[in-house]
Amino acid sequence: MSRRLKEIIIKNVFLLVALVSIIILALIIAFLFSEGLPIFNVVSVKDFLFGTEWYPTYDPPEFGIGALIFGSFVVTIFASVLAVPLGVLSAIYIAEIAPPLIKEIFKPVVELLAGLPSVVLGFFGMAVLAPWMQETFDLPTGLNIVNASLLLALMAVPTISSISEDALYSVSQEFKEASYALGATRFETITRVIVPAALSGISTAVILGMARAIGETMVVLMVAGGAAAIPESIFDSVRPMPASIAAEMGEAPFRSDHYHALFATGIVLFFLTLGFNLIADYVSHKFKEVGSATL
Amino acid sequence: MKWRYFKQQLFFFISRLSALIIAVTIGGFLIYIFVNGIGAINWEFLTQAPRDSMTKGGIMPAILGTFYLMVGALITALPLGIASAIYLSEYAKEGPVIRIIRIGVNCLAGVPSIVFGLFGLGLFVVFLHFGSCILSGALTLGFLILPTIIGASEEALKAVPQTFREASLGLGVSKWHTILHVVLPNALPGILTGSILGIGRAAGETAPIMFTAAAFFTAKLPTSIFDEVMALPYHVYVLATAGTHIEETRQIQYGTVLVLVGLVLSIDLIAIVIRSYIRKRKRW
Numbered sequence: 139m140s141r142r143l144k145e146i147i148i149k150n151v152f153l154l155v156a157l158v159s160i161i162i163l164a165l166i167i168a169f170l171f172s173e174g175l176p177i178f179n180v181v182s183v184k185d186f187l188f189g190t191e192w193y194p195t196y197d198p199p200e201f202g203i204g205a206l207i208f209g210s211f212v213v214t215i216f217a218s219v220l221a222v223p224l225g226v227l228s229a230i231y232i233a234e235i236a237p238p239l240i241k242e243i244f245k246p247v248v249e250l251l252a253g254l255p256s257v258v259l260g261f262f263g264m265a266v267l268a269p270w271m272q273e274t275f276d277l278p279t280g281l282n283i284v285n286a287s288l289l290l291a292l293m294a295v296p297t298i299s300s301i302s303e304d305a306l307y308s309v310s311q312e313f314k315e316a317s318y319a320l321g322a323t324r325f326e327t328i329t330r331v332i333v334p335a336a337l338s339g340i341s342t343a344v345i346l347g348m349a350r351a352i353g354e355t356m357v358v359l360m361v362a363g364g365a366a367a368i369p370e371s372i373f374d375s376v377r378p379m380p381a382s383i384a385a386e387m388g389e390a391p392f393r394s395d396h397y398h399a400l401f402a403t404g405i406v407l408f409f410l411t412l413g414f415n416l417i418a419d420y421v422s423h424k425f426k427e428v429g430s431a432t433l
Numbered sequence: 434m435k436w437r438y439f440k441q442q443l444f445f446f447i448s449r450l451s452a453l454i455i456a457v458t459i460g461g462f463l464i465y466i467f468v469n470g471i472g473a474i475n476w477e478f479l480t481q482a483p484r485d486s487m488t489k490g491g492i493m494p495a496i497l498g499t500f501y502l503m504v505g506a507l508i509t510a511l512p513l514g515i516a517s518a519i520y521l522s523e524y525a526k527e528g529p530v531i532r533i534i535r536i537g538v539n540c541l542a543g544v545p546s547i548v549f550g551l552f553g554l555g556l557f558v559v560f561l562h563f564g565s566c567i568l569s570g571a572l573t574l575g576f577l578i579l580p581t582i583i584g585a586s587e588e589a590l591k592a593v594p595q596t597f598r599e600a601s602l603g604l605g606v607s608k609w610h611t612i613l614h615v616v617l618p619n620a621l622p623g624i625l626t627g628s629i630l631g632i633g634r635a636a637g638e639t640a641p642i643m644f645t646a647a648a649f650f651t652a653k654l655p656t657s658i659f660d661e662v663m664a665l666p667y668h669v670y671v672l673a674t675a676g677t678h679i680e681e682t683r684q685i686q687y688g689t690v691l692v693l694v695g696l697v698l699s700i701d702l703i704a705i706v707i708r709s710y711i712r713k714r715k716r717w
Contacts, residue, residue, distance in 0.1 A: 148609045228448070265673065408544065
């Protein structure tokens with residue numbers, strides 16, 4: 139075999155393997171649809187998405203995941219309110235303000251936080267935070283929106299912090315020098331030059347952090363309380379989509395309507411996070427600073 | 434002028450505080466887990482199976498199960514991940530193909546873990562009739578960590594200086610042999626770091642193995658890849674949520690959590706240490 143031919147074959151073998159990620163993604167979609175779509179013979183798409191009655195085991199059953207979608211959004215938004223300032227400010231501190239030694243220590247700490255298994259955080263929420271919260275605020279249950287949001291924020295912080303930090307680092311040195319040369323203080327340089335220049339990266343970080351929070355399962359399964367209803371206060375229980383899937387799949391009879399409904403919930407969750415990721419990808423490419431001329 | 438300076442000080446203070454909150458939270462959390470869990474850890478706890486409907490005894494089957502799943506996930510993801518990274522870094526030219534592959538990898542990285550669980554259930558457990566077993570769980574986890582390994586490997590390959598490749602190609606070596614004998618060996622430590630981080634992630638994930646591999650309780654140890662296994666994260670979940678002995682088994686729960694956290698964090702620490710070692714000792 140000629141050397142040239144061999145090289146072409148090798149190249150195409152690698153191309154095939156590189157396509158595996160796409161193939162897996164396609165398979166995920168295929169299996170979610172094939173197991174999830176049959177539910178729409180029983181309930182209309184509109185009633186499924188916007189119905190707020192989720193009684194899959196009643197007779198007759200109700201399959202409306204409106205309250206589950208709402209639950210997912212509520213905990214994600216509350217978690218972001220906490221995680222975005224913490225993550226972005228800590229990234230600014232590490233990238234622009236901190237002395238090198240603190241930088242060296244803090245970066246691995248954030249990575250360790252990112253590596254903590256979610257079931258461990260969920261366990262902490264159940265065993266420690268929930269009883270404390272119940273007693274301190276005199277609540278019927280400590281397993282509620284606030285508890286789940288606190289822990290989700292903790293899961294989103296490393297994503298937001300480390301991606302924002304990368305974005306801040308990649309702001310070119312010329313910008314900072316130009317700003318200092320004009321007499322700006324470090325604060326003014328950070329808020330008016332560095333952060334605006336890194337904004338696309340920071341936005342990507344925030345979107346990906348939110349995507350992580352909305353898709354996170356174990357924390358919301360263990361700590362959100364599991365009530366499939368629209369909450370009235372931040373101390374009410376909710377049942378976000380991942381929690382519902384994880385809690386009920388074990389008991390749903392194989393290929394029953396309930397089983398299909400849980401897969402259909404998976405479809406909604408999948409496309410929601412896919413949307414977040416595509417937006418993040420778009421933002422990071424569209425608004426990428428190519429050189430100093432683009433600012 | 435004073436106001437300008439004051440604003441700066443205030444901003445620096447708030448930023449410092451944010452970083453401090455994060456550091457103190459994780460520090461306090463780890464200390465809390467350690468203090469509460471260390472009492473449960475002894476030789477018996479680590480080497481024996483649970484007894485008396487999991488209110489006594491150890492967690493050995495769960496440790497072993499997690500180990501099998503980690504190894505299986507790595508065997509699945511490592512070859513696919515490295516080969517994908519080689520294509521992206523060495524062969525692909527900027528254009529639509531590479532752009533689509535990259536979007537695919539990013540999207541795969543963002544798929545929620547519970548959706549991976551559903552996918553594993555649909556494909557491996559049901560469609561391919563593997564049932565709930567080590568094989569199904571390991572493949573599901575392997576696909577889950579694939580983007581991590583691709584990302585780290587690609588970064589490691591890109592960090593090998595272009596001059597190395599040019600020197601090898603200039604000597605008349607083929608592209609494939611250049612990759613195999615020049616690029617890969619130099620990128621290996623970086624690839625290793627990424628793989629270790631990937632295993633750490635696989636060890637701690639619960640949602641993907643709930644329907645694909647994890648058993649509530651098995652008395653016997655697995656004898657083949659078609660057996661169900663207990664796993665540390667799932668064991669924590671089960672003990673903390675199911676049954677009537679939740680308060681009674683708190684000690685065991687903290688012990689299991691400590692073993693899991695210890696395992697995952699030491700894996701991550703190894704990766705972090707290797708990486709900082711590479712960065713310091715770079716020869717080029």
